Amino acid sequence: MLPWQVLATSSLLGAFAFMGGGYAVLFVAAMLSERRPLTRIAYACYAAQCACLLTVLWISPLEVIWKIFLIGSCAAYAVIPPITWRYLRRLHGA
Amino acid sequence: MQERLSFPESQSLALKYFTVSVVLFGIVVVAGLLAAIDYVHPQFLYPALPFSILKILHIDVLIIWILMAFMGALFWLLPAEYGRELVGLKLANIIFWIFCATVLVVAAIFVFVQVGPGTEKTLWLVNQGRKYVEEPRWAAIIVAIGVAVFVYNIVGTAIASKRVTGVVWVVILNLVPLFFLYLIAFPAPTNISVDQFWWWWLVHFWVEATWEVMIGSIVALVLMRLMGTSRRIVETWLYIEVALVLATGVLGIGHHYFWMGAPAYWLGIGGFFSALEPLPLLGMVVHAVYDAGEHHMKMTNEPAFYWMMAEAFGNFIGAGIFGFMITLPQINLFAHGTQWTASHGHFAMWGAYCGVISVIYLALQDHRRAALFAGATWKWGFALLNGGMIGMVGSLMMAGMAQAFYERAIGGSTFNAFVSASSSPWFIEGLGMRLVFAIVFTAGYVVLAYDLLTIGKRVLETSRAGGPARAPAE
Amino acid sequence: MFARDPLFWRAGAVSSLIVTLVVLAMLTTDTLRVITAGGQNVPTYTVINHQIGYEYVTDRNEYMPTIGGQEPLFGKIYSPAQAEALVRHGKLVIQSRACLDCHTMFGTGAYYAPDLTKAWLDPAWEHLWMPMTGTHTRADAIAAFLQHPEQYPTWTREMPNLHLTLDEAQAVVAYLKWVSAVNTNGFPYGFKTAAAGGT
Numbered sequence: 001m002l003p004w005q006v007l008a009t010s011s012l013l014g015a016f017a018f019m020g021g022g023y024a025v026l027f028v029a030a031m032l033s034e035r036r037p038l039t040r041i042a043y044a045c046y047a048a049q050c051a052c053l054l055t056v057l058w059i060s061p062l063e064v065i066w067k068i069f070l071i072g073s074c075a076a077y078a079v080i081p082p083i084t085w086r087y088l089r090r091l092h093g094a
Numbered sequence: 095m096q097e098r099l100s101f102p103e104s105q106s107l108a109l110k111y112f113t114v115s116v117v118l119f120g121i122v123v124v125a126g127l128l129a130a131i132d133y134v135h136p137q138f139l140y141p142a143l144p145f146s147i148l149k150i151l152h153i154d155v156l157i158i159w160i161l162m163a164f165m166g167a168l169f170w171l172l173p174a175e176y177g178r179e180l181v182g183l184k185l186a187n188i189i190f191w192i193f194c195a196t197v198l199v200v201a202a203i204f205v206f207v208q209v210g211p212g213t214e215k216t217l218w219l220v221n222q223g224r225k226y227v228e229e230p231r232w233a234a235i236i237v238a239i240g241v242a243v244f245v246y247n248i249v250g251t252a253i254a255s256k257r258v259t260g261v262v263w264v265v266i267l268n269l270v271p272l273f274f275l276y277l278i279a280f281p282a283p284t285n286i287s288v289d290q291f292w293w294w295w296l297v298h299f300w301v302e303a304t305w306e307v308m309i310g311s312i313v314a315l316v317l318m319r320l321m322g323t324s325r326r327i328v329e330t331w332l333y334i335e336v337a338l339v340l341a342t343g344v345l346g347i348g349h350h351y352f353w354m355g356a357p358a359y360w361l362g363i364g365g366f367f368s369a370l371e372p373l374p375l376l377g378m379v380v381h382a383v384y385d386a387g388e389h390h391m392k393m394t395n396e397p398a399f400y401w402m403m404a405e406a407f408g409n410f411i412g413a414g415i416f417g418f419m420i421t422l423p424q425i426n427l428f429a430h431g432t433q434w435t436a437s438h439g440h441f442a443m444w445g446a447y448c449g450v451i452s453v454i455y456l457a458l459q460d461h462r463r464a465a466l467f468a469g470a471t472w473k474w475g476f477a478l479l480n481g482g483m484i485g486m487v488g489s490l491m492m493a494g495m496a497q498a499f500y501e502r503a504i505g506g507s508t509f510n511a512f513v514s515a516s517s518s519p520w521f522i523e524g525l526g527m528r529l530v531f532a533i534v535f536t537a538g539y540v541v542l543a544y545d546l547l548t549i550g551k552r553v554l555e556t557s558r559a560g561g562p563a564r565a566p567a568e
Numbered sequence: 569m570f571a572r573d574p575l576f577w578r579a580g581a582v583s584s585l586i587v588t589l590v591v592l593a594m595l596t597t598d599t600l601r602v603i604t605a606g607g608q609n610v611p612t613y614t615v616i617n618h619q620i621g622y623e624y625v626t627d628r629n630e631y632m633p634t635i636g637g638q639e640p641l642f643g644k645i646y647s648p649a650q651a652e653a654l655v656r657h658g659k660l661v662i663q664s665r666a667c668l669d670c671h672t673m674f675g676t677g678a679y680y681a682p683d684l685t686k687a688w689l690d691p692a693w694e695h696l697w698m699p700m701t702g703t704h705t706r707a708d709a710i711a712a713f714l715q716h717p718e719q720y721p722t723w724t725r726e727m728p729n730l731h732l733t734l735d736e737a738q739a740v741v742a743y744l745k746w747v748s749a750v751n752t753n754g755f756p757y758g759f760k761t762a763a764a765g766g767t
């Protein structure tokens with residue numbers, strides 16, 4: 001990796017995980033409060049996460065195997081909030 | 095007149111542990127502050143108290159601080175699970191005082207003796223020079239005995255009560271490895287690769303496995319009491335959490351085996367499993383938000399609630415995100431062993447374990463029979479501490495990125511590269527800013543300590559109730 | 569539904585733990601074999617009798633240590649037992665002086681002072697400290713520096729005098745030489761010895 005690519009890749013990965021977290025938190029908050037606009041911001045976060053992923057795929061010399069791994073985790077981040085949400089509802093007997 | 099506490103003996107023991115843990119937290123902060131000054135003014139206290147000694151005080155006391163807080167938390171919370179007092183109270187009281195004396199003596203040795211000749215004797219009496227567990231072996235033996243007495247109390251009481259709930263099982267099974275891992279503090283292998291191989295078992299399996307499970311169990315117990323969440327829900331969630339944390343965290347140890355002589359397959363294994371570690375932490379955040387939404391209204395202990403939330407978010411961001419940024423081997427090759435590591439280390443350790451403050455607030459509420467814990471003071475402590483920490487880790491990350499860039503990526507990590515990276519404006523500004531935020535953090539500590547001493551006693555903020563605020567457990 | 573049953577997840581926790589522990593045990597056995605002195609990645613202690621280098625290996629795309637011909641240390645060739653005793657002494661000195669609470673080794677330790685993984689090969693000995701200490705070999709320069717670091721300051725952060733005896737300093741030098749020959753999967757990246765034109 002070139003020196004700048006190290007910092008760029010790492011920062012993008014940080015933003016990737018941060019946006020995934022934002023999506024999850026806002027998604028659950030939106031469901032709890034039943035506020036539509038919040039849901040939209042949540043999806044916007046996920047879109048930003050995907051954008052981070054695409055940028056990494058594009059500019060970063062990470063090995064292919066790690067890129068595939070990241071694509072997989074991005075997919076996992078997509079489904080974790082809704083699944084967790086439904087699971088928590090059921091667990092709490094609602 | 096009602097009993098003040100439901101299990102007065104165990105719980106006053108717990109309060110002692112809490113008190114000392116808060117004092118130790120203060121020592122951690124002061125030592126950290128002094129060490130941070132060294133980066134800005136290298137001549138500060140030099141050579142009377144070199145950086146190494148300050149760092150030792152900072153991180154060794156840190157370990158003891160969190161361990162004592164864990165012990166206090168379990169001594170406080172578990173009697174209600176057991177429905178009885180602890181079996182080994184007397185022993186725990188004796189070991190408590192021995193423990194405190196040991197900490198004092200070791201601190202004095204570090205400050206006044208510091209180091210010794212290169213013999214086994216020095217390792218026994220003065221300094222072992224192994225990160226996080228520098229305490230000389232005689233003291234390490236006492237720590238081990240202290241932890242063993244603690245384990246005896248938890249397990250023995252469970253047996254005596256004949257009531258082992260799911261949470262208690264998790265606590266007990268987790269304490270076994272926690273104790274045995276500490277024994278890695280003793281050996282001094284010649285071969286540094288072998289040394290570091292086992293040493294990481296201690297460090298990584300403590301902070302990313304056994305301590306995580308420990309704080310998870312404590313949170314589970316707190317949730318039942320603070321929010322009245324049902325046992326079935328809490329236990330189910332705890333099992334899920336434990337499954338995921340261990341499934342990713344155990345082999346995640348590989349992220350420390352990239353560059354210490356171990357085979358190259360650890361690059362793949364360590365990178366893969368540790369990169370999955372953020373996911374369970376994200377699950378915890380989601381759960382915390384869910385619980386917050388469900389129970390927001392009935393809050394009688396604001397600081398306990400908010401510190402619990404800080405824990406969930408801090409764990410995900412500090413450990414999950416900041417760790418993820420440096421855990422893939424291709425990036426770690428450059429970020430490794432720089433201020434960037436310190437950035438993640440601080441955020442993760444704080445994020446994951448600041449939850450113990452929540453338990454202290456809970457305990458104090460029972461102890462002081464306050465109907466409501468609220469007011470402005472705790473908010474100042476909360477904001478200064480968390481704001482200070484975020485500022486510190488942000489500054490360290492800036493300095494660390496500069497170091498990775500100039501020293502590791504461009505300069506080839508020679509002495510010359512180290513010096514020139516340390517002279518780059520990004521690095522110097524970063525460490526300067528860290529010091530500023532360290533002062534903010536320290537102010538937060540002072541407010542927190544004041545608040546813990548007085549909350550519930552200040553007439554204006556709280557209404558005194560005649561009896562315990564909530565029905566004592568059970 | 570089964571997923572709401574705590575016992576389902578308890579079984580999950582236990583079985584995932586067992587699986588990962590079994591894998592960990594297997595990898596640990598293999599790794600210990602590779603990292604004992606004389607294993608695949610970690611040289612025997614007699615490597616201190618040899619010339620050591622660090623070179624880029626194109627087909628592995630990483631830097632690796634190289635072990636060359638004989639090169640006596642402090643004018644001596646050590647037997648396996650002597651070498652091990654010397655390196656052992658070096659480790660005890662490093663622990664008893666808490667060197668790794670200022671420095672790192674393999675990148676682990678403290679970040680106040682430079683990484684010692686390749687300290688033996690550092691071009692600064694040739695460029696900086698051999699002239700400063702008036703010594704003619706790298707080993708002598710390091711030993712001189714370690715005994716009186718306060719006499720050879722080079723920048724704002726200084727290393728304190730930790731009162732190493734000559735024996736202790738030489739043992740540390742042997743230790744650093746041995747460590748520099750460990751195969752660390754290419755860390756540190758891009759490190760150049762004086763011979764390779766490093767500064």
Ligand code: HEM
Pocket residue numbers: 225301302306349350368369370371372413414416417418419420421426429430431432435438439440442443446675676677
């Ligand atoms: C509770 C959770 C965690 C805590 C308390 C924690 C704490 C720490 C600490 C204190 C260090 C420095 C160790 C040393 O050299 O002394 C460290 C290193 C490291 N951590 Fe974490 N960590 C946690 C979770 C994670 C997670 C989830 C990841 C990955 C996603 C991670 C990745 C790393 C990496 C890669 C290093 C090595 C840095 C280097 O190469 O210098 N950590 N961690």
Ligand code: HEM
Pocket residue numbers: 122123124126127128129130149152153156435436439440443444532533535536677678679680
């Ligand atoms: C005023 C606040 C603090 C300051 C100024 C401070 C400063 C420092 C300094 C200078 C180091 C040495 C880093 C190096 O080797 O260069 C350090 C290490 C460390 N500190 Fe702190 N610290 C503070 C608070 C804390 C807190 C609250 C925690 C934990 C909850 C903590 C955990 C650690 C850990 C785990 C390390 C070892 C990290 C590593 O070597 O990678 N510190 N700190």
Ligand SMILES: [Fe+2]
Pocket residue numbers: 298302346347349350
């Ligand atoms: Fe780790």
